[in-house]
Amino acid sequence: MSHVPSHVPSHLARTSSDAPGPGTVPGTATGTGTRSGTDTDTAAAGHESPSAQDAVLDRAAGVLVAQAAGDSLGVPYEFAMPPRDDELAVMRGGGLGPYEPGEWSDDTQMAVCVARVTAGTTSVGLLADDATVRPEALDEIAAAFEAWRTGGASDVGTQTATVLRDAARAQGSPATRLTAASLALHRATGRTAGNGALMRTGVVGLVALDDRAATARAARAVASLTHADPLAGESCVLWCEAVRVAVTEGRLDVRAGLDLLVPEAKDRWESWIADAEQPEPQTDLRENGFTVTALQAAWHAITVTLEHDEHLVDALHAAVRIGGDTDTVAAIAGQLLGARYGESAVPAQWRDAVHGWPGLRADDLAALARATVARGVRHGG
Numbered sequence: 278m279s280h281v282p283s284h285v286p287s288h289l290a291r292t293s294s295d296a297p298g299p300g301t302v303p304g305t306a307t308g309t310g311t312r313s314g315t316d317t318d319t320a321a322a323g324h325e326s327p328s329a330q331d332a333v334l335d336r337a338a339g340v341l342v343a344q345a346a347g348d349s350l351g352v353p354y355e356f357a358m359p360p361r362d363d364e365l366a367v368m369r370g371g372g373l374g375p376y377e378p379g380e381w382s383d384d385t386q387m388a389v390c391v392a393r394v395t396a397g398t399t400s401v402g403l404l405a406d407d408a409t410v411r412p413e414a415l416d417e418i419a420a421a422f423e424a425w426r427t428g429g430a431s432d433v434g435t436q437t438a439t440v441l442r443d444a445a446r447a448q449g450s451p452a453t454r455l456t457a458a459s460l461a462l463h464r465a466t467g468r469t470a471g472n473g474a475l476m477r478t479g480v481v482g483l484v485a486l487d488d489r490a491a492t493a494r495a496a497r498a499v500a501s502l503t504h505a506d507p508l509a510g511e512s513c514v515l516w517c518e519a520v521r522v523a524v525t526e527g528r529l530d531v532r533a534g535l536d537l538l539v540p541e542a543k544d545r546w547e548s549w550i551a552d553a554e555q556p557e558p559q560t561d562l563r564e565n566g567f568t569v570t571a572l573q574a575a576w577h578a579i580t581v582t583l584e585h586d587e588h589l590v591d592a593l594h595a596a597v598r599i600g601g602d603t604d605t606v607a608a609i610a611g612q613l614l615g616a617r618y619g620e621s622a623v624p625a626q627w628r629d630a631v632h633g634w635p636g637l638r639a640d641d642l643a644a645l646a647r648a649t650v651a652r653g654v655r656h657g658g
């Protein structure tokens with residue numbers, strides 16, 4: 278999460294003249310635990326063969342498990358000196374918590390708050406049968422954030438902390454109070470596109486595996502609880518659609534959701550994505566407390582390591598090396614890498630090490646992700 282004031286740097290307001298990159302990055306990594314680019318399982322679980330369904334569920338579990346691995350890997354370096362190019366990050370804890378080795382931070386803690394609702398642990402899931410977002414589910418997520426703030430948060434991002442503090446003084450249902458507080462903050466400052474919604478959004482990409490419009494609605498709704506700025510919602514729409522595509526089709530495509538944005542936003546994001554794909558982006562990716570730069574940093578780490586045999590592992594190291602909000606950028610990258618390569622591609626050493634509030638381990642995260650798929654909406658299944 279961002280501990281620095283969220284803002285839109287002036288150099289990001291311009292339109293990049295960089296040539297657009299390829300629309301789709303095919304999954305070509307072939308290392309241990311990775312999948313070939315020949316996936317044919319193209320629909321949500323329920324339509325395909327048992328092995329294809331297992332693959333979908335492995336990739337769904339990867340969303341939260343690889344997020345946790347990236348988070349824990351980045352924790353020691355958050356707003357500190359990142360590893361050099363010739364060094365590997367070490368999951369040694371410390372950071373702002375301070376955290377135990379392998380312990381995840383607020384990014385994954387808040388993702389768990391969301392995942393317990395999407396998994397139906399606390400009710401019947403995020404979406405109604407008609408694929409609309411259930412207001413009661415948003416209340417449950419908001420209430421979970423509030424309970425986490427007072428009963429488990431080891432560190433809280435600046436913007437999220439402000440929203441939760443202001444909401445606690447208001448009247449009404451939890452989602453109503455949080456949404457109002459985030460809107461009020463946005464109106465007062467105009468700067469509420471911190472990376473704190475994107476860092477927890479991956480699991481939302483699992484709530485409607487065969488419905489991209491419903492996925493986008495869910496992404497915006499969950500983001501808006503704490504982040505009223507449209508940029509935050511847009512970043513979550515893009516990342517959730519990329520997660521959905523990665524889980525169902527086994528490929529990496531951050532542009533898959535561009536048509537789910539309003540036209541002006543689509544053009545802006547196209548240029549931001551293209552810049553992130555450059556070996557040396559014009560954007561200073563170290564300034565990644567901003568949701569746009571955080572997405573760019575995560576995508577940059579993924580694209581510059583695309584041909585590596587151990588893509589998931591090397592991309593997470595690359596994400597941490599960018600510096601700044603290292604745990605958050607690696608958590609965001611982990612969501613999509615896990616969606617593409619699956620829980621089975623997360624090294625056993627990392628998988629065994631990761632743990633955190635509220636007393637969960639990798640198996641628990643995997644179960645929450647699989648339950649989210651099972652609880653999610655299905656059409657024609």
Ligand SMILES: [Mg+2]
Pocket residue numbers: 278382383384604605
């Ligand atoms: Mg964190």
